[in-house]
Amino acid sequence: MKVKGFLKDVGGASRITKARISAIDNASPVPVKVDPIHEVAYALHPGRIELVVTDIRPANSTCKTVRLQAADGRRLPLFRAGQYIVLDFQIGDSLVSRPYSISSAPLCTVGEDSFVEVTVRSGDGKLFVSDYVWNELKVGDHLSGIVGCGDFFYEPLRDAYHVVALAGGVGITPFASMAAEVAAGRLDIDLTIIYGAQRHDDIILWKELAPLEGEHVHFVHVISGEDPDWQGERGFITAELIKKYSHEDTTYFVCGPQPMYLHLYKEFDKLDLPARRVRFEVFGPVKDISQYEGYPQEAKGKTFALTVVRGIHEDVIPVRADESLAVALERAGIRIETGCRSGECGFCRSKVLSGHVYVSPVSDGRRAADKDFGYVHACAAYPLSDVKLKVPIL
Amino acid sequence: MKFYKDHYDVIVMGGALAGLSSALMLADKRLDILVLEQHNLPGGVATSFVRGGMEMEATLHEMMSIGPKGHRLKVGKFFDDMGVDIDWLPVPEAYHASLPGLEVTLHPGMERFAHEVDAAVPGTYDKVLALLNLCHTVMESVNVLSVTPMSKPKMLLKHEQFVKTAGYSAQEVIDTFDLPKEAVDLLSPYWIYVGNKLSDLPFTIYAFLMGDYVGYGSFVPHKFSHEMSLKMAERAEALGVQIEYRQRVEKILVKDGKVTGVRTARGDEIHADYVISSAYPNKVYTSMIEPLSEVPLGAIKMVNGRTIGLTAFSVNLLLDATSEELGIHDYSVFYGSTMDTDHIFENYNGLGPYEYVTCICLNLANPDCTPKGMCSYSITVLPRPEGWYNVTMDNYDETRRRIAGEMIDMMSAKNGVNLRDHIQEIVIETPMTVNRYTGAWNGCIYGYSHNMKDHVVARLQTIEKDKFIQGLEFAGAHGISGDGMGPQVTNGRKAAKNILDDLMAKEAAKK
Structure with missing residues (x-):
């Protein structure tokens, strides 16, 4: 310690100023361009x-x-x-x-x-x-x-060691990736993939998946179509079937078509699991927006004018009531960055400057403050009137 | 297609708190401003994200310099004056210190704080209050002097305590009060908000923190820090500022020592009289100025002669139980095996296990921040970037997960509840995350280290020496006031004021 009686010292500011000047004067003149954190x-x-x-x-x-x-x-x-x-x-x-x-x-x-x-x-x-x-x-x-x-992946700090993956149709794809990673010893989980298909001999990616079956990768096919040779599980994926392949503590991942989600929401309700144990991949674009709660039916079938603002430039393009703002932009050749196309990831965050839009409750992944200021995720916003929309310049 | 005007008065690179504060202040003076932000929303790290349909705070612990309605401090007053109407919620306590042999909750209000320290370490009330009073006096001087230039004799007359403590570290000044170690420990936790050990941290900075936080408490926006960032951006646009998202500036164009504009990654070349950069001088002077021959040697020495501050590692959790059920009773907890900041700082040089954490349970200030029955909990440490230099793409995931796991287990053991059994969502933020979203040099959120060789008072004294290119200003944690969300507003205003002063000087020269 320099001075105990610092309260008499009025030279401190000069000392530290000199110290700073000298540190900079004595520094290396060689530019350091590399930022190792940025590189990773x-x-x-x-x-x-x-x-x-x-x-x-x-x-x-x-x-x-x-x-x-x-x-x-x-x-x-x-x-x-x-x-x-x-x-x-x-x-x-x-x-x-x-x-x-x-x-x-x-x-x-x-x-x-x-x-x-x-x-x-x-x-x-x-x-x-x-x-x-x-x-x-x-x-x-x-x-x-x-x-x-996206956020649809196994997180060991959060998820159980035993994982049951429920897939329908092309929804097998994320689990094909997980299964290969498990089989290669790079993902330490026990994975059971329950796969709903029409026929056992026409399963997507089966040529790749079959050799992965082993100590920690298991497949259960549930065949719903006409398939006289099939000896295994039949029908649809039910709560009982899920339970049959579960362990005491299991994390469930679900990826498949929307009708499968609607069916499985009900089956999972019966199982009464903690919400943190059940993870659905994003829903995908809705098929018929007019079916959702609160949709003003009078907008159905209409076409509106969409004024697209990029910087000081404006374009006017048509937009149909049954298509999202993102689809209208894409068709008009105006690039908009979209990610999940389910309203969740926010890549296509844009601002409604005027006009009215409808956002379905199943695909409203917006921040609370964004809602207050008219921001929408363009992939999940549907016009109800002429709309003026500000989008990023891409 | 033309997306930009031919010319702007000022281009602001970066739509976070500092850049938006500059934009607000300049637009208020009717200047023509363009803000270019690389991300698709404003705020930089002052933001939120949505996971599993639930919004989570990204980084804000607590905003300083706000003050309650009717008694606003400088940042709160700036927002009010600019018409940025934020729904501020008060943070209920200063902090809870959980250290070996000490479990003490301290509240804002200097006398109350001193009483609470005294209750834990009897006989310290007078000395603690005297220290807090000194801090408060110095803080008030800082608030005046950071905006009002003053001659040395006048400064000594009106800001005596400020002048007399300026040459000393926090440790040196605290030591003169001759307090027992336990009391010093209780007065030390805020070092983490400025990122240097007390033995090398200017007392001026320590005093500012204590005077502000302990004197007036802190606040958080109701709808996460995104509410603050967005309301600033919206207000700026209402004042005529053009804000464009997803626009990364690649080059700052310079001719004959003077800024002429910028070029974006998209290829747009946009002209302006002034550029305010939120990119670190390290990046600007080594790779952004075009041509690089316009960068004087002094600029390189300036960045090399200063020490980059700390970065952040944070585990953000949404838990499927209430704070009560999880044994969490305080908004802000500082927890560690020691309060020796030299030791903690040394520990933060590495890759963990980190021994000292700061935890925030947002629900205790903002009960609506999660659905009912859940709670938001974050655990944060502040490593030095160099400790992360050997992390690669291949070991990144396992490294961050190992460290996050250690921190979760540390707090589970302390709270007596296994947090791993309650994780609904988890987001791990690393130095790389900060760099990814903001471009911050080395993922550093703390600008240049507040140390005795780069003292805030010295920065103010040598402000002209740090200028290398005409028309180029900097606004961000690398500014004079350093890190912290509140100080970003101050840094942004300072950059704007430099431009306004320059314009006035030019006007005067014309006459």
Whole structure:
């Protein structure tokens, strides 16, 4: 300690000022450009990167698996099994993006041949982007995408060691990723995948999944269609069936089509589990917004004018009452960043400057203060009048 | 397509608290302002996120310098004056100190605080109150002097205590009060909000913290810190500020020693007379100025001669039981094996186990912050970034999970309830998380370390020496007032004031 009687000292300010000047005068003149924290943050979350399609192969009779690698050959981000990738497509004049659960394991991003895979179902001529992927996308095509989005993954600090995954249709994809990670010894859980399918001999990704079955990966197929040869579980996934494959403390993950969710909400109610043990992947875009509580029926069938504000620039485009603001923007070729397309992730946060919109209660993932100031997630907001919307310049 | 005007008076890089404070103050003076924010919402780390349909606070522990309605302190008054109407909720206590042999809850109000210390460590009331009074006096001087330049003789006359303590560390000044160790321990926890050990922390900064927090208490916005950030942004827009989200500035354009504008990652080149940067000078002077030949050697020495402050590691939990059921009784708890800040600081140089944590249960100030029957709980430590330099993409997940697990188990043992049995949602924030969302150099939330070689008073004295490019100002934790959400408002106002002063000088020169 310098001076006990500091209260007599009036020279302190000069001393510390000299100390500061001298520290800076004596410092190195060599610029330090590298920020090691940023390097890891950027490797994990590089944002949108350029990808190239390096393989396309069937995953069953209705689905294809598409392999993607970085166009510049870099290592892809180490995502967590269960997360999704957002892919951007230019289809005609439309600029659209879609989330796909990554069906390959995080392990596949490690090493020189770093890749991710998505498994996409045929749109049967009814789904704009799925049909494009199914019919048009080919090896060598370039796409941009964001790898590793969403909160649907196993978290050991939160979840039980025993995991029961309930999948329907192409909802098997996040669990295919988890199963491969478990089988490789990189994810320490006991995983039982209960999979609802039509037939046992036409299961999505079965060629990849079957060899993973082992000490900590188990499959239970529940066949609902005509399938005379099938000896195992039949019908739909019920509370009893879930219980049969559960342990005393189990975490449940659910991914599948919306009718399956609506069915399983009721089955899980019967099981009376703590909410923290049951995790559903996002709901997906709603099929018919007019069916939701509080939707003003008089808006049905109408088309409105959507004024899109980007900086000092404005465009006016049409928007149908039954489509989200994000869909109208994409069709008009105005890029908007979307992630989950379920109203949850907030990538497409935008501000309604005037007009009225409807946000369904099942897809309202907004912050409380955002609601007060007219912010919406454009993927989950439907016009009820002409609307003026401010979106980021992309 | 043209998204921007040909020219702005000022471009503000970064729509967090400092940048928005600058924008508000300049727009209030009718200047034409563009704010470019890289994320898709305002606030930087002053934000919230939604998990499982529930909103969670990202970082705010407590806002200082707000003050109750009718007795606003400088930040609260600035918000009021600017028409930023935030629904402030008072934090019920100063803090609970949970240290070996000490379990003491302390409340704001200097006399009450001194009584509570005295109850735990008898016979200390007078000395503690004298120390708090000194802190309060110095704080009031700081508030005056940070905005009003003053001659040295006048300063000595009107701000004697401020002048006489300026050359000493917090430790040195506290020691002169000759308090028992336990009382000093109870007076030490706030060091964590300024990120340096008491032996190297300017007393001026310590005094400001104690005078403000203990004198007047602290506050949190009702709808998380996003309410504060958003209301600032909304008010700025109402005043005519153009705010564009998802716009990362890549380059600051400089010609003949003077700023001319910026270029964004998207490729837009936008011109302005002034640029306010929330990016750290370290990043600006080493890779953002274009051309780099415009960066004088002095700027590099300036950033190399200062020490980057601490970063943060935080475990944010939504628990499926009430605070009562979980044995959590205080809003803010400082808990550790020691209150020796030299030791804690040393411990924060590494990758854990971290021995000293600060815990916040938001429900105890804001009961609506979770659905009924649940509670929001965060556990935070403040590591030095260097301790994280060996973390890679491959061991990142296991490292953060190991550390988070240690912190959860530490608080479970203390509270007598296994928190792991109640985790509905968990979000682990690391130095990398801070960098990802804000771009902060080294993930550092504390700007430059408040230490005896970079003293806040010295920063004010050498303000002109720190200027290297005309028209370029900085607003963020790297500003003079340093870290903390309240001080960001002050840093932002300071940057705005520098521009207004410069404009006035130019006007005067014309005449």
